[in-house]
Amino acid sequence: MEGEPTLRLRIFNLNCWAIRYLSKRRQQRVRLIGDTLRQEGFDLVLLQEVWSEQDYSELKLKLAGCYPFSHYFRSGVIGSGLCVFSRFPILDTLLYQYSLNGYPYMLQHGDWFCGKSVGLVVMKISGIIFNVYVTHLHAEYCRDKDAYLPHRLVQAWELAQFIRHTSKAADVVLLGGDLNMHPEDVGIRLLRGWTGLQDAFAEAMHFEGCKNGCTLVPDNCFTDKSELLPFPLGIRIDYILYKAISSFTVKCEELKTTTGRAPGMDIPFSDHEAVMATLHIQRQGQPAGATLGTADPALADVVTEARTEVGAGLRAARQQRYSSGRMAVLALLLLLLQAAAALATLAGLGAEQPFPKLSFCLLAFLALGVLVLATGLHLFHTMEVKMLHGTEDQMWMVLRALQERPSEG
Amino acid sequence: MEGEPTLRLRIFNLNCWAIRYLSKRRQQRVRLIGDTLRQEGFDLVLLQEVWSEQDYSELKLKLAGCYPFSHYFRSGVIGSGLCVFSRFPILDTLLYQYSLNGYPYMLQHGDWFCGKSVGLVVMKISGIIFNVYVTHLHAEYCRDKDAYLPHRLVQAWELAQFIRHTSKAADVVLLGGDLNMHPEDVGIRLLRGWTGLQDAFAEAMHFEGCKNGCTLVPDNCFTDKSELLPFPLGIRIDYILYKAISSFTVKCEELKTTTGRAPGMDIPFSDHEAVMATLHIQRQGQPAGATLGTADPALADVVTEARTEVGAGLRAARQQRYSSGRMAVLALLLLLLQAAAALATLAGLGAEQPFPKLSFCLLAFLALGVLVLATGLHLFHTMEVKMLHGTEDQMWMVLRALQERPSEG
Numbered sequence: 041m042e043g044e045p046t047l048r049l050r051i052f053n054l055n056c057w058a059i060r061y062l063s064k065r066r067q068q069r070v071r072l073i074g075d076t077l078r079q080e081g082f083d084l085v086l087l088q089e090v091w092s093e094q095d096y097s098e099l100k101l102k103l104a105g106c107y108p109f110s111h112y113f114r115s116g117v118i119g120s121g122l123c124v125f126s127r128f129p130i131l132d133t134l135l136y137q138y139s140l141n142g143y144p145y146m147l148q149h150g151d152w153f154c155g156k157s158v159g160l161v162v163m164k165i166s167g168i169i170f171n172v173y174v175t176h177l178h179a180e181y182c183r184d185k186d187a188y189l190p191h192r193l194v195q196a197w198e199l200a201q202f203i204r205h206t207s208k209a210a211d212v213v214l215l216g217g218d219l220n221m222h223p224e225d226v227g228i229r230l231l232r233g234w235t236g237l238q239d240a241f242a243e244a245m246h247f248e249g250c251k252n253g254c255t256l257v258p259d260n261c262f263t264d265k266s267e268l269l270p271f272p273l274g275i276r277i278d279y280i281l282y283k284a285i286s287s288f289t290v291k292c293e294e295l296k297t298t299t300g301r302a303p304g305m306d307i308p309f310s311d312h313e314a315v316m317a318t319l320h321i322q323r324q325g326q327p328a329g330a331t332l333g334t335a336d337p338a339l340a341d342v343v344t345e346a347r348t349e350v351g352a353g354l355r356a357a358r359q360q361r362y363s364s365g366r367m368a369v370l371a372l373l374l375l376l377l378q379a380a381a382a383l384a385t386l387a388g389l390g391a392e393q394p395f396p397k398l399s400f401c402l403l404a405f406l407a408l409g410v411l412v413l414a415t416g417l418h419l420f421h422t423m424e425v426k427m428l429h430g431t432e433d434q435m436w437m438v439l440r441a442l443q444e445r446p447s448e449g
Numbered sequence: 450m451e452g453e454p455t456l457r458l459r460i461f462n463l464n465c466w467a468i469r470y471l472s473k474r475r476q477q478r479v480r481l482i483g484d485t486l487r488q489e490g491f492d493l494v495l496l497q498e499v500w501s502e503q504d505y506s507e508l509k510l511k512l513a514g515c516y517p518f519s520h521y522f523r524s525g526v527i528g529s530g531l532c533v534f535s536r537f538p539i540l541d542t543l544l545y546q547y548s549l550n551g552y553p554y555m556l557q558h559g560d561w562f563c564g565k566s567v568g569l570v571v572m573k574i575s576g577i578i579f580n581v582y583v584t585h586l587h588a589e590y591c592r593d594k595d596a597y598l599p600h601r602l603v604q605a606w607e608l609a610q611f612i613r614h615t616s617k618a619a620d621v622v623l624l625g626g627d628l629n630m631h632p633e634d635v636g637i638r639l640l641r642g643w644t645g646l647q648d649a650f651a652e653a654m655h656f657e658g659c660k661n662g663c664t665l666v667p668d669n670c671f672t673d674k675s676e677l678l679p680f681p682l683g684i685r686i687d688y689i690l691y692k693a694i695s696s697f698t699v700k701c702e703e704l705k706t707t708t709g710r711a712p713g714m715d716i717p718f719s720d721h722e723a724v725m726a727t728l729h730i731q732r733q734g735q736p737a738g739a740t741l742g743t744a745d746p747a748l749a750d751v752v753t754e755a756r757t758e759v760g761a762g763l764r765a766a767r768q769q770r771y772s773s774g775r776m777a778v779l780a781l782l783l784l785l786l787q788a789a790a791a792l793a794t795l796a797g798l799g800a801e802q803p804f805p806k807l808s809f810c811l812l813a814f815l816a817l818g819v820l821v822l823a824t825g826l827h828l829f830h831t832m833e834v835k836m837l838h839g840t841e842d843q844m845w846m847v848l849r850a851l852q853e854r855p856s857e858g
Contacts, residue, residue: 114839115548117828131850133843134614139524139546155832160614205543205569209617398807405814419526423564430523434542441540 047166047321048293052082053216053280055176055255055312057262058121060092064262065307070095072302073309074102077125081106082316083165085125086216088176089310091118091154099125113174116155122174122217124161132162136202139427140191142178144420151178151188158199158217160206168288168321171210175199175217177227183270190353192220193346194431196227200234201434211288212321213237215281218312223276230346233339234438237281240292240317249297250274255313259300262311280317287324294318340442347435354428361421368414374407456575456730457702461491462625462689464585464664464721466671467530469501473671474716479504481711482718483511486534490515491725492574494534495625497585498719500527500563508534522583525564531583531626533570541571545611548836549600551587553829560587560597567608567626569615577697577730580619584608584626586636592679599762601629602755603840605636609643610843620697621730622646624690627721632685639755642748643847646690649701649726658706659683664722668709671720689726696733703727749851756844763837770830777823783816 057063058070070090077085077099085107090096096112103110107125113135114120120135136158142151158175177199178192186192196219207213215237221227223239231237241253250257250273257274258265268274284290296316302309378400395403466472467479479499486494486508494516499505505521512519516534522544523529529544545567551560567584586608587601595601605628616622624646630636632648640646650662659666659682666683667674677683693699705725711718787809804812 114835114842115832116835117831119835130846132614133846134610135548135839136545137548139544153828155835201543205541206614206617208615398810401807401811402814405810409818419562422526423524426523426525426528426564430544433523437539437542 045166045322047168049084049165049319049321050080050082051084051086051214051216051280051317051319052077052080052314053086053174053278053316054309054314055088055218055278056090056095056121057310057312058090058092058095066095069307069309070098072305072307074099076302076309077103078106081127083127084172084214086172086174087123087125088174088218089121090123091121093119096123099123111159111161113157113159115157117153118150118155120155120157120159121176122157122159124159124172124174126161126163128163128165130161130163134160134206136160136198138177138195138198139430140194140424142188142191145417149179149181156195158202160202162210168211168323169209170212170214171203171207173199173203173213173215173217175215175219177218177220179220190350190356190428193227193230193349193353194427196221196231197234197346197350197431197435200231203235203237207285211284211286212290213283213285214319216279216315218278220277226342226345226349228279229342232281233342235283237283238290240280240282240295240315240319241276244292244295244317246294247296249295250299250313252276253295253297253315255297255315256311257300257313260308260311260313261300262308278312278315280315282319284321289322289324291320291322292317293320340439343435343439343442347432347439350428350432350435354425354432357421357424357428361418361425364414364417364421368411368418371407371411371414375404375411378404378407454575454731456577458493458574458728458730459489459491460493460495460623460625460689460726460728461486461489461723462495462687462725463718463723464497464627464687465499465504466719466721467499467501467504475504478716478718479507481714481716483508485711485718486512487515490536492536493581493623495581495583496532496534497583497627498530499532500530502528505532508532520568520570522566522568524566526562527559527564529564529566529568530585531566531568533568533581533583535570535572537572537574539570539572543569543615545569545607547586547604547607548839549603549833551597551600554826558588558590565604567611569611571619577620577732578618579621579623580612580616582608582612582622582624582626584624584628586627586629588629599759599765599837602636602639602758602762603836605630605640606643606755606759606840606844609640612644612646616694620693620695621699622692622694623728625688625724627687629686635751635754635758637688638751641690642751644692646692647699647701649689649691649704649724649728650685653701653704653726655703656705658704659708659722661685662704662706662724664706664724665720666709666722669717669720669722670709671717687721687724689724691728693730698731698733700729700731701726702729749848752844752848752851756841756848759837759841759844763834763841766830766833766837770827770834773823773826773830777820777827780816780820780823784813784820787813787816 109126113122141156144152163170254274255278297313518535518539522531550565553561572579663683664687706722
């Protein structure tokens with residue numbers, strides 16, 4: 041680069057709410073998103089909840105001219121829903137599927153089936169290496185009694201660890217996505233503290249959009265108004281985060297959100313608002329660094345807080361593993377008892393058949409069904425315990441390291 | 450470092466075959482492994498198939514004096530079985546669980562329940578940053594008709610991608626593990642070609658052990674002789690691989706394997722032989738590099754070959770997804786038919802009850818069972834299709850990049 045010029049990068053991030061058969065006016069909205077992206081000509085587009093590969097293909101076709109490079113991340117039963125469109129070549133990609141993501145039997149929530157993940161695309165723009173991450177964490181269905189908090193914290197931790205380990209050769213790190221966490225939540229503080237990422241909304245020199253940068257607002261006709269009752273302005277759960285790693289600085293010149301409607305239209309892009317950032321990236325004399333180092337004392341507190349929540353999740357998971365295991369054993373005992381009774385009857389030991397045939401069979405089938413389900417649950421919760429325990433251990437290791445060398449980065 | 454001194458590193462790698470209740474003489478062997486490790490004083494110990502956390506805890510206790518640093522990687526129902534013991538501090542860890550790992554209904558093989566993964570530990574020894582990876586890929590149960598080849602190839606690919614993306618700040622990369630692939634297999638060629646890792650056995654200046662470096666040999670009293678019939682000398686499936694990334698060189702001074710018995714004992718450590726390498730690491734004037742670049746034309750062929758196998762797996766998975774889906778629909782139709790018949794009888798439409806009650810109930814339960822199982826299978830194979838498709842796509846992207854810039858690294 042000659043004379044330290046500035047690279048200006050315009051980024052678009054949106055949770056598209058494009059669930060086949062379920063999301064309202066999906067096709068119309070996907071068309072609208074495509075049209076807007078084509079007109080606006082961003083440099084980088086990070087999308088979530090593009091569950092249908094057909095929607096992705098249509099977008100890809102429409103955007104081929106202005107965003108010739110793109111990647112769709114496949115995972116889970118339904119898919120990760122994550123994709124990236126870019127004006128610049130994508131050099132490499134990697135997908136990391138979170139180890140915990142809700143429960144398969146919570147069909148009404150369905151997060152488990154999506155295989156929630158973080159996708160990484162590596163790009164080189166004007167000689168600067170960008171690691172761009174796009175993700176979508178587990179939803180929060182009830183803030184007061186959030187059963188998924190431990191899982192979301194494991195995801196936030198794995199996201200932070202994945203970014204730390206994979207971004208060591210990058211000059212600039214960008215993360216866009218629906219994190220399903222409010223700015224002050226422990227998961228966001230953990231992610232930011234442990235990676236050193238900065239919040240584009242907090243750093244923006246100029247902001248335009250919903251008050252407090254909210255991305256789920258009552259003004260949007262697709263949002264569930266009852267869920268937003270405790271938050272009359274809405275909530276902020278979609279983010280663009282960034283940091284410069286080597287000798288670069290990143291500044292957020294401008295941050296915008298849509299305000300309940302697509303610009304100039306009468307319907308919104310989605311039930312979420314789009315977040316649009318204009319970043320300035322400049323080479324500087326000496327490495328930026330020190331972001332992480334200075335945050336260390338607070339970081340130890342955040343990791344401790346997160347570890348406490350993961351520990352609570354671990355205790356709950358152990359309890360569920362125990363209950364399901366006990367249920368499986370009881371069902372097995374019942375089956376064995378029935379088998380013994382049947383054998384005894386066959387051998388002519390009993391004076392007469394002790395039960396009517398039909399009830400006997402129904403009971404056996406019921407016991408078999410319970411056995412299969414309870415065993416499945418037991419296996420699932422065993423995995424859950426393993427992953428929560430592993431995360432708790434990792435956090436403990438980090439805490440010890442932070443306490444041993446509080447001044448290092 | 451002053452005057453470019455040499456760092457000498459002794460590494461021990463072993464698949465311990467320590468499955469609770471199933472592996473023969475497990476406790477005795479784990480004690481033996483612990484005693485030997487304590488006596489021999491390696492620098493780094495990479496173990497697989499330590500399925501029981503209790504075995505790990507006992508080893509940790511026994512080895513606390515000579516290997517004060519260790520890490521156990523938790524995942525899956527049973528666990529990943531992976532652990533690391535080290536003379537040097539472990540700075541950081543990360544676990545990546547492979548997206549495909551066999552089938553949950555193949556209970557007799559059981560790989561699915563292990564949550565096969567790759568574990569990373571980061572260490573700094575004499576100022577040199579080491580990324581040490583330990584892994585265990587899906588077993589090969591039938592070499593002639595290997596149903597798990599596509600899954601193992603996806604694992605080899607994900608392993609290579611994980612190493613490439615996480616090792617960019619490392620000076621030296623080490624990988625130890627049971628890869629369940631012969632040295633000439635496409636998966637090994639893919640892994641080595643795409644990461645630039647070198648095979649310690651092939652590079653060793655001095656070798657001592659089983660002929661051809663085999664690690665599953667007929668001389669071992671725990672191996673299944675019938676499985677090794679086509680290979681009278683045994684097979685080599687356990688590896689230590691390495692590469693220097695920045696301005697370092699790594700040389701393998703010596704490679705040893707055990708030869709069917711633990712040294713000086715009458716029983717082996719495991720059904721696998723241990724692999725022990727002595728590496729010399731030295732700083733050099735200019736970066737090593739070029740390992741990947743020169744291998745490019747051959748690499749494209751290897752990626753093409755692997756992609757063909759993954760494609761075959763994808764077709765098979767699609768077929769299974771279709772079959773299980775059809776089965777679920779048929780079971781649902783039968784259930785609906787029965788419900789209609791039952792309703793008709795209740796409403797008094799039928800002259801009399803068409804079936805005996807017992808058979809009717811049994812049939813309904815059977816249909817329900819088939820519906821649940823077939824739906825589960827359908828969901829599982831849908832995920833399998835997603836991951837195989839994703840890998841095929843990624844390989845295609847790499848092939849295109851290799852063809853566009855054949856001379857670059």
